[in-house]
Amino acid sequence: MKKTLIILLAISIISCEKLEINKLQKTAHQDSLRTHMNSVLNNLKPFHYLKGKVQKQTIEGLMQKYNVPGLRIVFTNKGKISWSKSYGYANLKDSIKVDKNTVFQGASLGKPVTSMAALNLVEKGVLELDEDVNNKLKGWKVPTNEFTKKEKVTLRRLIGHTSGFNRYYGANYMPNEKLPTIVQTLNGEKPSKHPAVKLIAVPGEKYTYSNPGYLITEKLMEDVTGKKFENIIDELVFKPSDMKNSSFQQPAPKHLMDVSAIGYSENLQPYYYNIISFKAAGAILTTPDDLAKFTSTLIEDHKNGTNIILSKEMISKVFNRGSRLEKLGFTLFNWKDDIAFRHTGHNYGFTSFMFGSVNKEQSLIIMTNGSNTHELFSQILYAVATEYNWDYFKSNEYEPIDISGKDLNVFTGHFDWHGKKIIITNELDNLFLQIDNSRFKLVPVGTNTFLAPENSLLITFPENLENEIKTIHIWDRNNDNHTINKMY
Template sequence: MFKQHLFRNFLMLIGLGLVSLCQAQNQKITTLDGQKLKPEYLTNQLEAIIEKVGIPGISLAIINNNEVVYHEALGITNTETKEQVDKQSIFEAASLSKPIFAYFVMKMVEQGKLDLDKPLYQYLPHPGITENSKEDAKLITARMVLAHQTGFPNHSNGEPIELAFKPGTDFMYSGEAYQYLAAIVGMQNEVGWKKDLNALFQKEVTQPLKMPHSTFVWDDYLAAHKVSGHNEDGSPNPNHPRPGYWDGETFNSYSSLHTEAQEYARFIIAMLRKEGLKESTFETMLAEETVFSEDNPLRQQVGQTGWGLGFAQKKGPDHTMHLHTGNNHDFQAYAMFVPEKDYGLVVFVNTGKMIPFLEELYKVIGPQF
C-alpha cells in the first residue's frame, strides 16, 4: 500500500512536470507594441535575419512581466572553425559595461564609500588634465561622470585632457571619465583597478543577481566559452587578451564586461524590479539627469531625449525607454527596458552589424530603439 502511494505521487510529479513544460513551450512572447509571438516563430525569423545580414553569432533575450520569456543563442562562434554558438557562449558587452558599472557605483554610494556630488579631485586628482583645465576639473563629480557631463573626451589615448566645456553644463560621452571613476572606486575600497576590483564587483553585483559568468577581467570560463569577434570582411579576431587590445587583467569600466544575453537580462530585470538598491537610488539613476537640447545629434537622429546615471533615455507619449548601445567594433551590443511595460530586450552579436540586424528585427517584433 505504501509503495502504491509513492508510485501515485511519482506519477503526479511527472504529470505536473509535463504540464509545466507544455506551458513553457506554449508561452507566447509579447512585444513592446503588443504583438503575441510564438518562440519557435521568433527563432525561425532570427535565423533568417542573421543569414540575411551576415551575422556570425547572436545571443538574445526578451523580458516580459519582469521575467526572461525568451532566450536564444544562434549562429557560429568563428567563421573559420564554424563552431556553434550555444547558450553558454560569452560575448563582449562593450559599452553595456557602463550601465552595470553605474549600478555598482550606486552600491558604493549607498555604503558611504562614495559621495555622488563630492568633487572627485578630493578623492584622487586626475593626473592627466591640462593646465588650463585644472580648475574646472575640480568641479567634476561622480554624478557628472555617470551622466556624461565632465567634458572629458571618450578616450584620451594617453594625451593630456583638455575639457570641452565647464563640467555639469553640457553632454559629451566619455569612457575616459568612467575609468577615472573606476580608479577612485578601487582606491576607496583599497583594491586597485584590476582583478581585486572585479572580485568586489562580482560580490556586490553579479553574485546577488545570479550572473555567475559575467566578468570585467579574464578567467578560465571565458577561455572556454568566449566567441570570436569579426571584422568588416567577416574574418575572425583572436578571442583572448592580446597586446594593443586588452590585457585581460584591467577592469575597464567602460568596455571590458564579458557576458551573454540571459545573464545581462538579470541585471535589466533588477532595474525593472528595483532590486539591490534603495527605491530612492533607482529614482536617482533613472531620472533624466542630462536633458538634450533640440539640436543635439542624438535627439535629432534617434530621438533620445537625455541621459540618466548609466542609461540613455527616450521619452514617448506613454512610456520612457532606458537604453544603451555597445560597440567594440568586432562586437556590438544593445539593451533596453521600459518600466511602464515591464519589458526589456538584450542583444549581443560578434560582428559590427548590429544596426542592420535591429532594422530587420523591427520588422518582426516592432520598434526597439
C-alpha cells in the same frame, strides 16, 4: 479500513488530476512563449515601410546578409528569462556553435554595470554623487583649467557623460605587450597608446560620450575602496545578480576565455584576442543570459524595492524623466507612462545591444561576434516592440497617396545632413532623393510627407509651402528626427 482506502483513492485521483492540469498549464504557457518568440524572430521589418511592399525577414536571413557569424538573443519578462535562442558560430574555423554559455565581449555594456556599482558605493556612503572627484582621487587629479573654474567634475557627471572630458577610445593591446597603469593612460605616458585625457567643456554643461570619463570612474572606485576594479564589480553587481559568467578582469580569466567567441570583421576576418585597458569603459566579458539577470535585477529593485544592487530610491534616479544631462548609465526614452532604457556595445569584432521597458518589466539583450549589426538589431527591436506592444518602437506602415497635379518643384533643392549632401529632384513628376552617390525614389504617403522605402527614410516638409523652404525633417530607420537645412 474500506472507507480509508476510498478516501486515499479519491485523494490520489485528485492529485493526479492536479498534476495533469499543472502539466497542461505548463505546456500551454510554453506554447505561448514559443509563439511570441517565433513571431519576433521571423517577422523582422524596417521601421518605415509601404503596406504590402515589404518582405518580412528572419534573423538568419539578416545575419547572412550582413555577415554576422553568431548571435544569441534573450528576452526577459517579470524578472525571469522568458525565451532565448542562439544562432550561428562562435568560431568559424573550428565550427563551434553559439550556445547559452558562449561568452562575448560586451564593450560599452559594461558602462551601466559600472554605473550601478558606483551608485551602490554612493549608497554606502563611500562616494558622493555631486562631490568634486579630486577630493577622493589619489595619485592623479583632474587637470584644472578655464573649464573647471566654476564647475567641477563629479561622479554624476562622469557616469552621465557630462564631465566635459573628450570622447576618444584608442587601440587595445596584444597579450605580449606591456600594459600601462591607469595613471599612465590618463597622462598619455608610455606604454599607453592613448593621448592624455582632456577637458573640452565646462563640467555639467553638455553631453559628450566619454570613455576617459569611465576610466576616471574606475580609478575613483579603486581609490576609495582599496580594491581592484574587477573585484568591486564582482562584489556589488555580479554576485548579487548571480552573474557567474561575467568578468572585467584583463587579461580575461581562463575559464571564460575557453568559452569565448572570436570576433569577426564585416568581411568575416577574425580578430586576434586583445586586452582592453579601459576596463570600466569596455572590458566586460559576459553572456546575454547574465546581462538578462542584470536588467531583471534592476527592474526588480525599481518595482519591488528588493535592494539587490540599489535601493528603490536610487534606481529611481537612474530610471528618471529628466533631460539628457540627467542620465546615469543608460540612454532613456520617456514615452507616456513608461521609461525605456538602452545601451549598446561595440568592440573589434563584437556588437551588443541592451534594451528594456521599466513599466512592462521586460528587457531584450542581443550579443554577436559580428561588426555590421545596426540594421539587424534595429529590426529585432521593432519586432519585439510590435509583439509586446512597446508602442514607442513599433514599425510604421504607410500607404501611397495620389498627389498628381501638385507642383513637385516646391520640394526640390540641395540640403546638408551633417556633412552629407542631400539633393531632391523632380524627374517626370516623380521625386528622387540622392544621398552622396546613392539614389532613392520618394513615394508620397502624406500631403507633405514622403517615404524612401529602400532605406526606410521618412521626409516631412513644412505644412505651409507658400514660403521658401528653409528646413525639412528626416526620420531615419531608428525613427530619430533630424532637422536638415536647405542650402539652395
